[in-house]
Amino acid sequence: MKLPPLKALPVFEAVARLNSFSLAADELAVSQSAISHQIKQLETYLGEQLFWRNGRTLSLTDEGRQYLDGISTALLQIERASEQLLGHEESRLRLSVFSSFAVRWLVPRLPDLQRLHPQVELSLEMSIESPVLSDRVADCFITIHKESPAYSYELLYVERLFPVCSQDYWQKMRRELGRESAEAETLPLSTDDISQFPLLSTHSIFDKTAGDWQAWYKAVDASIPKHANVQHFSHMLLALEAARFHQGIVLTNDYMLSTTKDSEDFVRLPCHLVMTGDEFYFAWKTSRRKERGLQLLRKWLLDEAISSGLRSA
The missing domain is CATH 3.40.190.10 (Periplasmic binding protein-like II)
Structure with missing residues (x-):
């Protein structure tokens, strides 16, 4: 079995992970010159340059990155196997x-x-x-x-989006839509009903403006009405918080409402859903x-x- 200088492998991993010879020396409790010697020995054995050095800047070469991907797994497996044999379950x-x-x-x-x-x-x-x-x-x-x-x-x-709003906002919607009776509470809302209220949109879902609401309307062969008030947010976390504070209707997914508190704060509206892909x-x-x-x-x-x-x- 032909192996590289084994002492140099954890040194190389530490330098690559910390992006620093001096930090690697501190972590391994050796001198910086010892770190440099081990890296030089490994590069000589491999016949490849593993790091680009430009003043204080240090970065992996393509060969170094490829080598790191291979040996990182091997070093981790050695560590895990040793821990198991020693009886360490962490x-x-x-x-x-x-x-x-x-x-x-x-x-x-x-x-x-x-x-x-x-x-x-x-x-x-x-x-x-x-x-x-x-x-x-x-x-x-x-x-x-x-x-x-x-x-x-x-x-x-598998992600799907559906419209929700706060409990208080749902009561406001019911009043304005004339759905205050218990029987009317579960009747399906139409796309026209939804468009009467602010639509809180998340840009990051489809990476385009109002892409989430466009997909929701398209699912039933409709489009966002020109009169609709669409408010834009970069992330679903922001849009959902705006809905929590009664600012409109947001399209969200299952994992965003997976805790008891969220299920109590929000109402899932009686509407269709759309798959994001x-x-x-x-x-x-x-x-x-x-x-x-x-x-x-x-x-x-x-x-x-x-x-x-x-x-x-």
């Missing part, structure tokens, strides 16, 4: 997750994860867009893309599939998705 996992999914669905459920699996130490990495699947970013991901063949995927949720997956590197921490987290997420109604059994 599993430290970095989960990259969309900010809205984390805030509205995942974080309220974390005490349950800690109670059931105290050996799993979960660190959340917030992302606005779907991140690149790589050990450099996180150990596992909640993503809407299934592009990397090196990863396995578990479906958690996005599917949310829990993703983990297939080569790490036997790690107990990943197995526990995958099963817990799936159980929670089923019990909360995000997906069927």
Whole structure:
């Protein structure tokens, strides 16, 4: 078996992760010259330059990035295997997750994860867009893309949008629409009914102005009336908060209303829904599939998705 200088591998991983020779030296409790020597030894063995050095700026070369992706997994597997043999059950996992999914669905459920699996130490990495699947970013991901063949995927949720408003705003709507009787409360609202009130729109869902409401109207072969008052927000979290404070009607999804408090604050209007085309997956590197921490987290997420109604059994 022909192996590279093994002492240099954790040094290379630390420098690449911290993007600094000096910080890596502090973490590994060695001198900066020792770090430089190990990196130079590894580059000589590989015959490739792993870092670009420009004054104080340090960055991985393409070859360095490719090498890091390969050895990071191997080093983690060595660490996990050693911990299991030593009887240490702790599993430290970095989960990259969309900010809205984390805030509205995942974080309220974390005490349950800690109670059931105290050996799993979960660190959340917030992302606005779907991140690149790589050990450099996180150990596992909640993503809407299934592009990397090196990863396995578990479906958690197929996104759909439906209109909601606050409890107080619903009473206002009923008065103005003449639906104050108990019998009229559950009668379907038409697109014309909805357009009489401010439409709170989230730009980030379809990445275009009023794209969410355009899709909702299009689902029943209609379009947004010219007289409609559309108010624009960059993110669903903002639009939903505006609706919470009685400012209009917002299109939201299931995980945004997954807690008891949210279900009490909002009313889901008797209207049609629209599918966005996005599917949310829990993703983990297939080569790490036997790690107990990943197995526990995958099963817990799936159980929670089923019990909360995000997906069927």
